[in-house]
Amino acid sequence: MTTARTLGRPPLVLLVPAALAAALLVLPLVSLVLDTPWATFLDRLGSREVGEALRLTAVASGATVVACVLLGTPLAWLLARVDFRGRAVLRAAVTVPLVLPPVVAGVALVTALGRTGVLGPLLREGGVSLPYTTPAVVIAHTFVSMPFYVLSVEGAMRSAGERYDVVAATLGASRWTTFRRVTLPLAMPGVLAGAVLAWARSLGEFGATITFAGNYPGTTQTMPSLIYTTLQADPEVARTLSMILLLASVAILAALRNRWLTTP
Amino acid sequence: MSSRRSPVLASVAGMALVLPLAACGGDDGEQRTITVLAAASLTETFTTLAADFEAAHEGVRVRLAFDSSATLAEQAVGGAPADVLATADTTTMDSAADALAADPRVFATNTMVLVVPADNPADIRSFDDLGPGVDYVVCVDTAPCGKVAAALLSSADPGAEPASLEVDVKAVLAKVTSGEADAGLVYASDAVAAGDAVTTVEVPGADAQVTTYPIAPLDQSQDAELARQFVDLVLDEEGQQVLRDAGFGAP
Numbered sequence: 001m002t003t004a005r006t007l008g009r010p011p012l013v014l015l016v017p018a019a020l021a022a023a024l025l026v027l028p029l030v031s032l033v034l035d036t037p038w039a040t041f042l043d044r045l046g047s048r049e050v051g052e053a054l055r056l057t058a059v060a061s062g063a064t065v066v067a068c069v070l071l072g073t074p075l076a077w078l079l080a081r082v083d084f085r086g087r088a089v090l091r092a093a094v095t096v097p098l099v100l101p102p103v104v105a106g107v108a109l110v111t112a113l114g115r116t117g118v119l120g121p122l123l124r125e126g127g128v129s130l131p132y133t134t135p136a137v138v139i140a141h142t143f144v145s146m147p148f149y150v151l152s153v154e155g156a157m158r159s160a161g162e163r164y165d166v167v168a169a170t171l172g173a174s175r176w177t178t179f180r181r182v183t184l185p186l187a188m189p190g191v192l193a194g195a196v197l198a199w200a201r202s203l204g205e206f207g208a209t210i211t212f213a214g215n216y217p218g219t220t221q222t223m224p225s226l227i228y229t230t231l232q233a234d235p236e237v238a239r240t241l242s243m244i245l246l247l248a249s250v251a252i253l254a255a256l257r258n259r260w261l262t263t264p
Numbered sequence: 265m266s267s268r269r270s271p272v273l274a275s276v277a278g279m280a281l282v283l284p285l286a287a288c289g290g291d292d293g294e295q296r297t298i299t300v301l302a303a304a305s306l307t308e309t310f311t312t313l314a315a316d317f318e319a320a321h322e323g324v325r326v327r328l329a330f331d332s333s334a335t336l337a338e339q340a341v342g343g344a345p346a347d348v349l350a351t352a353d354t355t356t357m358d359s360a361a362d363a364l365a366a367d368p369r370v371f372a373t374n375t376m377v378l379v380v381p382a383d384n385p386a387d388i389r390s391f392d393d394l395g396p397g398v399d400y401v402v403c404v405d406t407a408p409c410g411k412v413a414a415a416l417l418s419s420a421d422p423g424a425e426p427a428s429l430e431v432d433v434k435a436v437l438a439k440v441t442s443g444e445a446d447a448g449l450v451y452a453s454d455a456v457a458a459g460d461a462v463t464t465v466e467v468p469g470a471d472a473q474v475t476t477y478p479i480a481p482l483d484q485s486q487d488a489e490l491a492r493q494f495v496d497l498v499l500d501e502e503g504q505q506v507l508r509d510a511g512f513g514a515p
Contacts, residue, residue: 115399116443131444132399132427214428215404221429229431232334233406 029246036243037236044240052218053226054244060134060222061202064141068149068198071142073191076153077179081162091154098147105144106211113139114212136213137220141205145198152197156190157183200252204245298490299327299345301336303352303477304432305374305409308457309510310350316506317497324490332407332432334359340482347491350479350498352433352451353408357478365485368478371498373513374451375470376412379440379462386446391467394422400447401439404429409436412473413449419469437462451475456511474513 044050078084079091097105113130114120123130130136164186168178184191206224213220215229223245231238302310307330314326329336333351337360340349349364350371351357357368378400380388386398394400402417403410410429417426427445430436437454439445441461455464479498481491497503504514 110442110444114442114444129399210431214401215430216426216428229404229406229429232332232338232404232431235338 032239032242032246036239041240041243044237045244049217049226050241050244053221053223053241056134056137056218056221057203057223060137060141061199063138064145064202065195065199067138067142068146069191069195072146072149072194072198073153073184075146076150076157076187077183079150080154080157081165081183094150095147097144098151100144102144102205102207103211106140106208109140109143109208109212131212132214132216132220134213134219137209137222140208140212141202144205144208145201148197148201149194152194153187153190156187156193160186196252196255200249203248203252295323295325296321296487296490297325297327298347298485298487298494299329300348300350300494301329301331301340301344301346302348302350303333303336303408304330304434305352305451305454306330306350306477307434309453309507309512312506313494313497313503316502317494320497321490321493326494330434333357334406334408336360343484345484345486346482347485347487348479348481348494350477351408352477353411353475354478355411356408357480363483365481365483365488365491366495368480369495369499370476370515371479371503372477372507372515374453374475374477374511375513376409376416376449376467376473376475377452377455377470378447378465378467379437379450379455379458380447380465381440381443381445382461382463383443384463385443388447388465390465391420391422394424394447396424398422398424398446399427400424400449401428401430401436401445402426402449403433403436404431407432408475409433409449409451412475415473416449416467416469420467451511452513453507453511476515477512 075094079087079094100108110131111117112119113123113136115124115129115131120130130139160183164182165178168182169175173181204224205222206228209220209222210225210228215221215225217226221229223241227238227241227245230241300310300314310328310330314328317326318324329346331339333353333356336349337351337356340346340360340363343363349357349360351360352374354368354370357364378388378391378394380386386393388394388398400422402413405411405414409432428439430439433450433454436445436448437450437458440448440450441458447465449467452464455462479495481488481495485491498507508514
């Protein structure tokens with residue numbers, strides 16, 4: 001603790017806002033924990049509605065992660081390794097959903113893929129109607145989650161550097177082999193962190209889902225949608241459901257503890 | 265009408281009404297403001313009535329917040345800075361009983377109708393045409409419009425579940441007017457408000473499920489006199505005419 005002695009006491013001008021920030025982040029969650037009707041927690045957890053919403057949330061977030069990995073990894077590679085015109089523009093475009101209000105994401109998805117959207121009539125001719133289906137939920141989730149994944153993987157690929165790729169190439173490896181055997185293994189921490197981030201984002205997705213996919217138990221009603229509609233009828237049930245999601249979020253943090261929580 | 269009312273925007277709007285009030289505190293009384301919490305289905309009529317009220321009372325502003333009745337009732341009980349509450353059924357009004365300054369009075373009635381987009385893609389001519397393959401939407405049953413819809417659907421079973429349960433009646437209407445749904449159950453007044461964008465189909469048994477709209481001034485009102493006058497405007501001949509023109513039934 002020699003550094004503490006050399007640097008002196010932390011000044012109030014920093015301590016007070018820091019305490020306020022911590023209180024703002026922690027108090028609502030503590031209140032939620034205290035206010036949760038624990039006596040009926042397990043009963044509610046076992047109800048059919050909650051079961052369906054939990055199952056759908058799990059399925060949708062799982063499918064979202066798979067979609068992000070399958071589609072997002074090549075995109076991240078393209079952004080990190082291939083020099084092409086418009087790369088900066090593409091990277092900016094990929095980042096937009098990150099800052100877009102989810103409701104706007106929903107409106108944009110309806111405009112593109114809705115029944116009367118730009119691609120909607122085309123899809124219908126092919127016998128596909130997306131709104132009100134679970135695939136629509138996955139599409140909405142992937143739309144909002146993909147940027148987290150792509151940015152994480154691209155960052156990992158960039159910081160790993162191109163040197164090893166070049167060495168692999170001089171040893172005769174094709175670009176595909178280099179990607180599989182060199183680039184991807186080196187970027188694996190970014191892939192895992194990105195996948196967890198995407199999963200967490202999908203778990204809490206509400207605005208885009210209810211706007212684009214709708215809200216029906218079993219097909220499109222995820223946990224956040226159920227919480228929102230339940231809040232209108234019975235705030236106590238809504239608190240129970242919120243608690244379930246909070247527990248899931250904490251579980252994710254626990255999974256990530258090696259990355260963030262153990263930073264001294 | 266391609267505008268889409270989002271639940272999240274609506275609740276943010278509900279919160280937003282709290283903030284400007286604090287800013288008005290410093291006024292020297294020249295500008296008086298009352299806030300009216302009204303069910304989503306009252307959007308058009310109460311906007312008109314608020315303008316009438318402002319025209320008749322100089323220096324008075326009427327702030328309107330539209331949302332599902334349940335949400336508004338909860339806000340009223342929670343002490344939201346508002347003066348008048350108007351809901352789309354008596355149950356939600358009763359749930360706000362603790363926050364009411366006077367007994368609620370019924371000012372309008374409404375019945376459910378089925379609306380289809382103007383081009384009627386699923387070719388629905390009667391309620392019986394609802395069925396498998398038709399994407400129809402209704403309110404979620406925590407909202408008053410959803411309770412009525414659930415009662416109607418259980419008595420006249422169309423043989424297929426709704427495609428989606430929307431958070432309030434305007435969300436249902438938006439799905440239909442934008443062509444994202446083949447049909448939707450909305451109030452007769454919403455069908456009138458949508459004009460040519462929709463075609464109305466009668467629902468069997470709807471007469472037995474009439475919705476009543478109560479209105480009451482709130483306890484937390486900072487201007488009880490203005491709040492009472494607004495309630496009177498809604499109940500008197502002028503207000504009733506506006507409501508009738510919009511497709512509402514008499515109380």
